[in-house]
Amino acid sequence: MGIRLAELVETLGGQLIGDGALEVTGIAPLADAGSSHLTFLSNPKFRGQAATTGAAALILSAADHAHIGEAYAGARIITQNPYAYFARVSQRFARMAARPPVAGIHSSACVDATARVAGSACIGPHVVIEAGAVIGEHCQIDAGSFIGRDATVGEGTHFHPRVSFLEHCHIGKNGIIHSGAVIGADGFGFANEGGVYIKIPQVGGVRIGDEVEIGANTTIDRGALADTLIDDGVKLDNQIQIGHNCHIGAHTAMAGCVGVAGSAKIGKYCTFGGAAMVLGHLTIVDKVHISSGSLVSRSILEPGQYTGFYPLAKNADWEKSAVIVRNLPAMREKIRALEKIQTPLKSEK
Amino acid sequence: MGIRLAELVETLGGQLIGDGALEVTGIAPLADAGSSHLTFLSNPKFRGQAATTGAAALILSAADHAHIGEAYAGARIITQNPYAYFARVSQRFARMAARPPVAGIHSSACVDATARVAGSACIGPHVVIEAGAVIGEHCQIDAGSFIGRDATVGEGTHFHPRVSFLEHCHIGKNGIIHSGAVIGADGFGFANEGGVYIKIPQVGGVRIGDEVEIGANTTIDRGALADTLIDDGVKLDNQIQIGHNCHIGAHTAMAGCVGVAGSAKIGKYCTFGGAAMVLGHLTIVDKVHISSGSLVSRSILEPGQYTGFYPLAKNADWEKSAVIVRNLPAMREKIRALEKIQTPLKSEK
């Protein structure tokens, strides 16, 4: 049960050098690939490994193709972006291996009579779908997930087990939400009166675009009045927290444990390393990259890479440096004092 | 379906200037409010906007009222804390819009015969309530939530879908627990013997006061021997972790992703910015405010605002500064050396 190389090139593009009738049964890294595998070279530093791989066929760039020359004897698919090509081939193999979900509503699911569930959707055990919700064609809603009143789930979107997708939230096409994620919990909004907090009802929703992936146990709060917005192609890893009224621009990606406080506006094509944090009401423009463990405390109006974490050291060394960090103002005073003495000395010279 | 201004002032207080028979249908920000809306001015810098708002009525302070004068033509409600007033009016509108939950136990819920569920409580689909648990009047326990053995839930408390509220945990009146929260998982307690961990059973519970709100996917561990304590009016945002045996004082608020290690004692009226961290066995007194992204590694015995995060910079600038941070002890030595040379120079003069 393989795929012929010719078929791959027909559907995914690329230039084939070699026998189109050759069938490959899977894709594997350079080092592990066997004679029935396709493999790929996406980083020139592995050219040596590519030359000696046992794979039946190799996906690579034109530059690497020229460089490797005759050293590798198998078939080749030449493409501009071998890693993206690898991803697409992997998707092909994954689809072939997947058991197609069986359309229909499991007998233990509770679906309100006024909800509209497409005939091709697959609703798992113990799912709850409340009044007015709409589930599109080919959706897969796995066991124990909850879909609130008037929520809508676009065509082809997949909720893994135990997702909470609360009232008036919307997600577009071909989305993936992983297990334990909570979309549409109340934003953290209170007025303070004499030290006591008074809850401000959160009546906005969450509006998520197409092709969005949301990781396990990630939380995205509903807006206070307007919607929290997650645009097309956004990819969020696990345990991310997005506060109310945020707007995350298209094709921005965030690694695990990132936190974004309320009303932050984040541009397109940004990336956030793990555990990066963004304070509320900030603006971050397009193509900003925040390093892991860094806290964004002011708006960023210029694209680029930004960082702010304390460098790791042996504990004893850190203790010495941390004491001085605390006392930096005193150190600056000492330098200023030295400079004052110095200046007359210099002018004397 | 609006509210007359006179009715608002009767129930919520404030001084009405204008027509009490005027009916408003909702509350909106200054900029968005239309002629059937109430709006509010809580920050003097928006006085200009308030003067030109299209709202039917404006909530504001006496000072702002005097300042705006005739510029604004609509009705006014004068109150000391317009933001708190706004919150209360919002609650009124939210209650009017809400569908009242229908009392009763969903047929798919599993409620132990020895659990006591008040007649006015609303128990959703696939909820599990174990032996000896007590659910108070007007509670709402949403789909898929779990309430363990001998747990008690006070009157008017609302669990959103998929909450875990484990055995021997207690929450008071009018609480809100958001989706995915886990109350009463085991604290992280082990004895180490030759590198191997031996579990210490966690036999305390979690005891939560009245009017407490707990965010989505937040976790609060049960105590090792005694209870973990969350006092009245505490507000916890999403993805917060509270370790075993902590005590969080009344009306303390924590933003998303905060972590508090075991046995920390935190006072009343404190605030914690997002992703702040507190080490175990510390004491923090009342009215301490910890900035976002800051780690509390020692007890704080004086009220005030405390901060400790590395300032964000362009990555290249951070790299330069971080190298020096590592080498601060060497820099201090250089300054000391300069000072030693300086001292004779100074005395020569």
Add this chain to the structure above:
Amino acid sequence: MGIRLAELVETLGGQLIGDGALEVTGIAPLADAGSSHLTFLSNPKFRGQAATTGAAALILSAADHAHIGEAYAGARIITQNPYAYFARVSQRFARMAARPPVAGIHSSACVDATARVAGSACIGPHVVIEAGAVIGEHCQIDAGSFIGRDATVGEGTHFHPRVSFLEHCHIGKNGIIHSGAVIGADGFGFANEGGVYIKIPQVGGVRIGDEVEIGANTTIDRGALADTLIDDGVKLDNQIQIGHNCHIGAHTAMAGCVGVAGSAKIGKYCTFGGAAMVLGHLTIVDKVHISSGSLVSRSILEPGQYTGFYPLAKNADWEKSAVIVRNLPAMREKIRALEKIQTPLKSEK
């Protein structure tokens, strides 16, 4: 319903000094222990308290035994590691107090006909067990948990309510997974093509050893191609995120909110303080200890304690120090300038 001291010593070891027929009904801290309690002294600084405790019996080391002498009149159990002994005695009492779970499958659970569930296992309400999954003897799978296709759960393992344990994941014997944990969500793997992310299917699993404990709402991602590996005796607290293809060595412990990015290899007997973060593709050798709030951005090849967090200060002091941290390169220049002036001065002398 107590335990005789003789019985404890027979099963758990230690040297008994006193009446073996004496029965104790529980274990309590030194200060709280009454005349039917056992207590323990694990830290010499509490010797004074031990001498005056009201407990019937005291677990202590030989050194403390010698030191306390006649001051304490009750029975004693002398052992090398009193804290570990305390843990084991606590486990005995906890087992005695526990209601034995009743074997069998709850009528509301959905268990696929091809899953194999041991006869002594206890499957709670609304549990879902999919095709091909295997649940070992004496397992306890609590309400609302999900066990995916072909997953295996070893003998004596306990899943608390609402765990997601996804397809092709494996856990060994005597494990504990707390509520809301998600094992086997997709790793965060994408190829980027012109700014748009293309998903790389994650077809590895998660393989967890024996005696592993995993905290509430912790997430462990499945591998991209090979498995994510969690070795025997690992203890993970709440809200930890482990990325795809990580390998966590045996008997390593991580406190709450730790994040480990993909493909990190972590050794045995390591500890991670709360909210520590590890970047991807790093190696950390055995017996490394990372302090709370510290980010590991490079491999650590030498055992020891490592730290890197910005020290907390009053906000006003932090602001002063943080400004200087940003400007450290300028400060270094000033020092260099001073040194240059100094050098001729010194040579003049």
